[in-house]
Amino acid sequence: MYKELGTFSVLYCVLARDIRVALRRQSDVAAVFFFFIIAASLFPLGSGADPKLLKAMAPSVLWVTALLSCMLSLSRMYASDHADGTLEQIMLSNQPTVLIVLMKILAHWLLSGLPLVLVAPLIGVQFNLSGAELQTLALSLLMGTLALSLIGSIGAALTLGIRGTGVLIAILVLPLYIPVLVFGAGAVNAVSIGMSANGALSLLGAVLAMALVFSPLASAAALRIALE
């Protein structure tokens, strides 16, 4: 009999597959990215281009827009796997579902969260943010978007296969996103008023750590319920 694959090779295979599928559907990935850029550009058009006002608004605008962009792609997280039956295979894998779910979340973050982190400083420049603020923005988004993918995964799993999923996910997930938003935007705001961002960033890190522990568990439970 052959030697069984180790946990890491299986998990790598899951991650690689999700990324490969996404790269064959590049338009989906690009759509989230462009939504972020377009939505963020709407705010100056709505409020006027006063540089001071824009600078004051920037942390909240960029953070809320990033949060909405992340949320838009959530419904895809498990839906296609559910529709074609691969989710059943995932649940019946000989590796713990929690770990596979974590890989799927990681893939989601790499494809929809990380691009936002990379482009956000560029948009921040349009809002007159300074160098230190841009750095904090990128750092807070780096941690924050991962937390958003983690928390959002619970919503995606709970609403699997339900009609009108998109809006429902928003209702479930947005209130849970509030701490991430508060600490993430708070970190940038703190730098703007000349304080240290360390406090806010550590709190954001704590939220991320909590999400890392609880969210895969809750998502796996929710997926099991959805498939029953």
Place this chain on the structure above:
Amino acid sequence: MKNIDIKSNMQTSKFNWLQYASPKIFYPLAGKLIPWCLAGAAILIAYGLYLGLFVAPTDFQQGEGYRIIFVHVPAAWFSMFLYLLMALYAGLGIVLNARLSYMMATAIAPTGAMFTLVALVTGSLWGKPMWGAWWVWDARLTSELILLFLYIGYFSLQAAIDDKSRADKASAVLALVGAINVPIIYFSVKWWNTLHQGASVSLMNAPAMAAVMLKGMLVMAIGFWLYSIAVILIRVRCEILERDSKAAMFRQD
């Protein structure tokens, strides 16, 4: 098609302590409790209002307006407490796989949401004379608002899933996730409030707590508690009947 009460019957025969988890035994028991709870609630709430509106002294700073606190504070307590209680029943439901626990969680939610709404409305009524605005982003009120969103999420998920047993379990997971989040959200909102230096007058710290005020609030809280029990039991009974009649419908075909 036959009715599916097999499971609850099996439970009653195996574990005696779980017998109240059987809807059949629970139903008449709840029926007996409801009138007592309702009567107690009416008396206590009336007495609490009397204490709050007539006995408690006028506040030198806030005048008569502060008296709304006798409704606001117990309502805010219960909005949080009922959410946690709902999550507790949801967790019990998942662990024991008991239908009655899920029904309890489902029945608690509307009462919890109602108290959240009461806390929000009374808070904003109090805020108008105090702050000069109907809504101020005060930490307490903001937390209440987010709590209302969490309740709305719970209702929406339950309404969106057609299969009852899946709806029960999925919303139970959501309630648990929400319950873990409630303290985090509360803390983050407090932190946010200090960063942005929001309203400095808060409903809680303004009037010095006189003994009679504390008494009034506690009496109101117990009254709310009895009211909650009564309404929740009524709702669970409705839920049992509704699910039974659905099972009966299948029995006929």
Place this chain on the structure above:
Amino acid sequence: MVFLANQYALTAEHVVGVRGERLLFEKLNFKCSNGTVLYLQGANGTGKTTLLRTLCGLSKPYAGSISWCGENINSLAEEYYKHVLYIGHLPGIKEDLTALENLQFSMALSGTPFHLLQATEVLKMLGLARGLNLPTRMLSQGQKRRVALARLWLQDSPLWVLDEPFTALDVAATELLKKKIETFANAGGMVIMTTHQEVIIDAPNFIQLRLDS
């Protein structure tokens, strides 16, 4: 094939199946051991798929218990899943990936190493020589099903749970699959399956179970 060396048993005791608020079957008892082919029959809506999903551990039985070698499958979890090869109603094929990529992923989930040559050979044998490197969305229903079924030749799990494996297959493929199931059962494997086609499987222990009687 190595199954004759190990003794396996899947036991169902007083299993009750429910969908929504509806009772599908109750007090179901059976035992499968090496060489058993359990053929579930019944009209639409009698709970065949529900039973299969319960047997492979996707849903918990409403009441009763299912055990693998004496231990409850729901507490064994991953320890049990690695013995099961489940091919469900949905083929479990990602349309954007090629047949080979799909196989690699499905096999990785059950811990089986993927050998390109071996997989190519099996797919060719199943008549998919020309579609190896096409995204599976270009394949027909029957071809997609063959991609899913290719796992039967590539993995060696002692228990197969197959939901309507013959659907959308042509005569040749049906015959091929039937032969495969027979070889597998004769080597000591266990199969639990449903199908609307009339098939008689030549296995050491062929059991037919009607759910609607």
